[in-house]
Amino acid sequence: EAGVTQSPTHLIKTRGQQATLRCSPISGHTSVYWYQQALGLGLQFLLWYDEGEERNRGNFPPRFSGRQFPNYSSELNVNALELEDSALYLCASSLGTGRLSGNTIYFGEGSWLTVV
Amino acid sequence: GENVEQHPSTLSVQEGDSAVIKCTYSDSASNYFPWYKQELGKRPQLIIDIRSNVGEKKDQRIAVTLNKTAKHFSLHITETQPEDSAVYFCAASITGNQFYFGTGTSLTVIP
Numbered sequence: 258e259a260g261v262t263q264s265p266t267h268l269i270k271t272r273g274q275q276a277t278l279r280c281s282p283i284s285g286h287t288s289v290y291w292y293q294q295a296l297g298l299g300l301q302f303l304l305w306y307d308e309g310e311e312r313n314r315g316n317f318p319p320r321f322s323g324r325q326f327p328n329y330s331s332e333l334n335v336n337a338l339e340l341e342d343s344a345l346y347l348c349a350s351s352l353g354t355g356r357l358s359g360n361t362i363y364f365g366e367g368s369w370l371t372v373v
Numbered sequence: 374g375e376n377v378e379q380h381p382s383t384l385s386v387q388e389g390d391s392a393v394i395k396c397t398y399s400d401s402a403s404n405y406f407p408w409y410k411q412e413l414g415k416r417p418q419l420i421i422d423i424r425s426n427v428g429e430k431k432d433q434r435i436a437v438t439l440n441k442t443a444k445h446f447s448l449h450i451t452e453t454q455p456e457d458s459a460v461y462f463c464a465a466s467i468t469g470n471q472f473y474f475g476t477g478t479s480l481t482v483i484p
Contacts, residue, residue, distance in 0.1 A: 300417070349472075351472075
């Protein structure tokens with residue numbers, strides 16, 4: 258069974274540009290989470306989608322946005338890139354809301370975003 | 374929402390010694406507590422988890438304990454090896470809802 262897949266693996270952008278990161282959850286998973294991990298730091302919660310809806314967002318500015326598609330894959334968009342947006346962006350998936358058991362969260366390999 | 378605190382932020386132990394990482398949570402409704410290990414440049418990987426109907430769970434050299442009354446849970450690694458060096462994250466969740474992560478513990482095992 259395929260795990261959580263993310264693309265691209267690495268992305269280099271210039272300040273002010275936009276970046277789009279993509280995530281495919283494990284088959285059968287309906288929840289997708291996005292986390293930002295700056296070098297050497299913890300997992301900062303960005304967004305949570307389930308069944309196509311945004312369930313919660315972390316303490317990030319509106320230029321961080323995303324969506325979840327009908328096939329449960331997800332996209333994270335970062336507009337007006339700033340140097341401090343350089344980080345590893347991790348996507349994770351789980352079985353989602355309404356499930357009573359087995360609700361473990363699994364991470365993808367991440368997308369390294371470098372803003373120069 | 375839930376608040377998960379994790380201590381210590383860094384931990385160094387001699388090879389063969391034990392390591393203990395502690396987390397506390399605030400929402401008494403939380404019922405699922407996974408632990409993740411993240412090696413340098415890699416993704417966090419689930420190493421052990423515990424549900425609220427169990428007080429302790431063990432898997433070889435790794436064990437997790439849960440005290441629901443005090444709202445804290447701990448990761449215990451015995452007979453540590455250099456390959457245990459990594460960042461460890463605890464998390465708390467109510468089944469079917471959002472996961473809340475601790476701030477991470479950087480464990481170094483000194484050969």
